[in-house]
Structure formats: structure tokens, C-alpha cells
Amino acid sequence: MSNPSILILPGDGIGPEVMAEVRKIIDWFGAKRDLVFDVSEDLVGGAAYDKHGVPLADETMAKAQEVDAVLLGAVGGPKYDVLDFSVKPERGLLRLRKEMDLFANLRPAQCFDALADFSSLKKDVVAGLDIMIVRELTSGVYFGEPRGIFNEGNERVGINTQRYTESEIERVARAAFELAMKRNKKLCSMEKANVMESGILWREVVTRVGQDYPEVELSHMYADNGAMQLVRAPKQFDVIVTDNLFGDILSDCAAMLTGSLGMLPSASLGAPMENGRPKAMYEPVHGSAPDIAGQGKANPIACILSFAMALRYSFDQGDEATRLETAIEKVLADGVRTADLMGPEGGVPVSTAEMGDKIIAAL
Amino acid sequence: MSNPSILILPGDGIGPEVMAEVRKIIDWFGAKRDLVFDVSEDLVGGAAYDKHGVPLADETMAKAQEVDAVLLGAVGGPKYDVLDFSVKPERGLLRLRKEMDLFANLRPAQCFDALADFSSLKKDVVAGLDIMIVRELTSGVYFGEPRGIFNEGNERVGINTQRYTESEIERVARAAFELAMKRNKKLCSMEKANVMESGILWREVVTRVGQDYPEVELSHMYADNGAMQLVRAPKQFDVIVTDNLFGDILSDCAAMLTGSLGMLPSASLGAPMENGRPKAMYEPVHGSAPDIAGQGKANPIACILSFAMALRYSFDQGDEATRLETAIEKVLADGVRTADLMGPEGGVPVSTAEMGDKIIAAL
């Protein structure tokens, strides 16, 4: 049998430098744990635009469809702000999500003990926080038609369409219930059913899917109240399921509760492939941070934790994922800190590459 | 000349009891400050449904169009959850907003010194916080067509339409710039121009309107980053302008930063009427809180502060508004507390009515 395959798309800004650390980790697992991966690398975002004139070349798209997992760094930067909407770096990312049909975006918001002081929230509100947000990723207002800027009378009108079919809602709801079963059996679904018919259908379908999971305690919340409750008392939640746009905002809000964006990974999962593995892409929640790119300042942990998620969700190596996560916790407990993690209490300042080395030493 | 007119719509849940305190305050201004209002009262939300079978009767709508200002309590309650979408309590509120064309919803997120401990955020992050969110209130996905649940093949699809014309964006942007001129001359506009064409048009029009306000420092932020930044460092903002749906979520997120929802008012303003006053409705940000309704536990301050906004924005009585706000601050500094404001440090516990009395005493 051939080795499992990974396509690395470092992208823009700090993407390449954090991904370099992930490669070291991948190599370590090959050398020391006999987990050998076939790794290839390609361009996405602004980097792809610079070479191909599009933010994702067709050949790259085809490769992404064939591998067992894609690891993505980050896309975008001020240099590309002037580009037309259709070739902006983000379109490369959105094309990957859509064509790989990665409908379930898993975004853990976890507060690391060693970093609880970093949150803008009071320590007791966030210490031990461990939420999983499941965001629908291939539909809704991100992709609905009609869309565009049109002439109407003597002015223009900007239009986007929020659109969800029952089966789109059902499959992401099922993914969320499955996760809830493996966690604390508590799921909260968020929409605006008091204002939007798409939210009414969402609530109805989630409720129906819930009948297959009688052990899971299901609740519903309007998304505005959801944002409030995340700020007020985030530990009331375990798994949250919501649509693409609400998920974009609420998961970023939840991410910021932890105070350390450089720590948060994500997994985007689709349907099982022939080999039983789900179509999958893993990426850190943080952006391309062009202001610090190329200076060795970036925190590679979110990207490394994204690889841990790949070990768990794509390669059925939950124990190895835990090994990696534990090594990271140890390094943090030892006070090792990239610039973004350096608080008033001090610590051992390290560069991006040194952080990677420390994690390997802890493994 | 006749007295300025106010229509009071107490609505559901705690609406009637908090509005009773506002009436006392209105009476005080008539007796002691010679500010006499013609006050009438009517039904909205579930209360209107119970009597008329609709959440807002046509006659009530007509009255709202005629008065100088509407004061609304809150709508909704579990009793009405089973109702059809078209007659739910919220539809009464949305009809008022739409038919009065109240396009600019002003939502201050202000942290009261005496209550800074209430926030789930660290004191230094929120102490002295004073943001104004200007939310577009009559368009976007709340009202766009097509909308509904339709059959498609052998399943259903839920559809809503995000829709903004240039003139809709322009008028709310102008309202936000005007406010920024009266405050710290800093405006941040939030959308998802990286994903939505309606956001591209939004950004373009806001930028264009900004040319008429060269003194105002204008910035743009994606709404997901906006949610993050509100949690991370809210004091970086002064005035924020955003669309109806983003505004719903972001203003609730901002409101919760202050820790005291029972304190936050809002104003919804439209175009000037013949007498020069804007069409206007004022309402607390909190909901109808059915769980504590009728028990004298509700905090009337958000609703009283909404009347203070009416004094300022509808009746050009900024000094009287400040008088009322100062009285409220004094009562809070004295430790007077409704149940929701009672923290570990204790205080003088009071009922809804007693809070109203204390504020009048402080006036």
C-alpha cells in the first residue's frame, strides 16, 4: 500500500514560514513513528496569482482532489487588494472548499491553561474553555445565486443570496451530532429563524436530524443571542452548529475569547472518498499577517495543531494527534513563547523556527 | 402650538412594567421642567396578536406614523413560539421599522463606571467604553426578495436575499458620518467585501460618502474581524456603521461587552418629518424577558435611557437628556440595584418601581 498523501499549500504572508515548521513535524512522524506521508507542495492565493494569474490553478485543484489531505497556510495581503473580486486570493480558498465539497468546518475554541491570561475576558470565564463550532462551509450566502452588482433604475444594487437546501442542512447537522456524541452530548444550533425563512428551515431540519440522536441535548438560539452568550458565558456551550456566514462571525468571536489566535486550528471535512477517508483540508484560523511576514515572528502552533487535526480526522491516528498536542502544551507550560504569546509575565522568547524545534524536542 | 406627541407601545413580557417607569419620568418632565408631551398608548407584538390576531394593528401603524416619537418596550414570549412566521410578535416590530422607514439604528455600547465589574471582560478592557453602532435597519436580508421556503426537486430550499441599493447605503453612511463628526471623528465600516458583492458596493459607497467628511478618519473591516476586535480591544472603536444583519449580531456582541444589558437603549431614526423632527422609535436593547415578567424584578433603566435618547434626538433637549442620564449615574453610584445589577459587592436591592422612584428623586 502506498503512503497517505498530503498536499501543502502554504499560501501568502506568514503561510510559508509556519508551514515550514509543519514539514519538520511531518518529517519527525515519518522518522520516529513510522508514519510516512507523501508530501507535495503547490501555490494558492496571491502566490498562485503571481505565477498563474489566478488564485488557484486548475492543476492544483486537481491535485487537491486526489490527495488524502490538504494543509493550507493562509491567503491574502495588501498587495492583492486592488485585484478584481474574481481573482482575489480568497477566491482560491473558496474554490477549494466548494469543489472539494468540504461542508463541515470544525473550529475548536480552546483556552490553553498556560495562556488563559491572554484573553481579554476574565480568567474564570474562559479557563478550561473547550468549544467546537461546526460551520457549514459550502453553501449559504457565500455561494448562493443570484449575486453581483446590478443596475436598477439610475443606481446600482448589490445582491447576494442566502440559500440552503434540506440536504445541505441535514449533512452538516449530522456531522455536528456525531461530534456531540463523541464529546459532551450537547449541541446548540444558531440561526435567525425569527427573521429569515432559511433559518426556519435550518431549525426544522436540525430538529429532525436530532431525532436520530436522542442522547444529544439539542437547543436552538438566535445568532445575535449566540454572540452575546459566547461573550457572557462561553462555557455553557459544547458543540455549536451554524451556517456559513454566522459561522464565520461566531467562530471568530469564539476564537478571540481564547485570547490566542495563533493557537487555533481548523478542519474542513467533506464526504468519504473511496479509501474511506473524508475529503479534507486543514488550516489555521489566523490570517496571513502580512505585517510580520518573513521576520520569523509568526507563531506556527495553529498550523501545527491543524496537522494534529489531520492525524485525528484523516488518518485515524488519534493517539499520535494527542502526542503532538501534549508536546505543544508542555512547551507552553515551559514558558516558550513566540512574540504574540509574550505577556507581562515574560517567558522564553523564540522565533518561528525555534518554536518548531522546541515542539520536536518535546515530542 | 400643540405639545409634542409620544406613542407608547409597551409590548410583551417586562415591556409594560419598565414602560410604567418611563411614564413616571415623562410626567416628571411635564410637571417640573415644563416639557409636556401628549402621550398615548397602544399594543404591539404578542399583546396586539391576542387582541387583534396580528402583531400590529393598522390603526396602531397609522398612529405611529403621526406622532413625534414612538417608545417601544419589548416583544415576544414562549406563548407565541407556535405562531406562524407572518404573525409572530417580531413582525410587528419589523413592520414599524420598515413602514416608518427607520433606516438608522443607533446602539450605544457604554460601560457604566459603577458597573464595570459586571462585564465578563477584564475591567481595563471595558472601563470607560463608549461605542456607537449605527446599524442599517430597513433593508438587507431582513427584507430582501425573493424570500421563503420553496420546493425544488424532491426537497425544500430556504431562501433569503441580501440586497442593498446605493441610496440605502448612502443615507445610513451619512447618518454615521454625522454622528462621528459630533463624537471623535472616527468611523469604522464593517462588511464582508471579500466574499459578498453587496459588501463591495457597501464599501465603495461608504468611501464615497466619506469624501464629504474629510475630517473623519474612515476605516473598513471585515465583519468577522470586527467581531474579534470588539472582543479583543473594543476601545479602539468610536462609531461603527454596518448593515442590518451584521449590525444585529455585532451590536449584541458589543452590548454584552458592557455586562449590563438592562442598561442599553437604542434609537431608530428615519427621514425628517414636516416639523423637522426625524421619524423615530426608541427601544431598550434587551428583550421581553418572559421568565421574570410581572415580578417587579426588571431593570427599567434601558427603557428610561431610551427616553433620554428621545429627548436628545427627537426633541432637541440634549441638556434635559444629560440631566436624566446624570440622575441615573448618581443612583447607580449610590449602589441602588435591580436584581440583574446585584453583584458580589452587594448594594441596595430595589424593585422596578423603586428604581424609577429613586431616579425621580435624583432628578
Ligand SMILES: CC(C)[C@H](C(=O)O)[C@@H](O)C(=O)O
Ligand atoms: C478569508 C475568508 C474568505 C474566510 C471566510 O470568510 O470564510 C475567512 O474569514 C475564514 O473564516 O476562513
Ligand SMILES: CC(C)[C@H](C(=O)O)[C@@H](O)C(=O)O
Ligand atoms: C427581535 C428581532 C426581530 C430583532 C432583530 O433581529 O432585529 C432584535 O434582535 C433586535 O436586534 O432588535
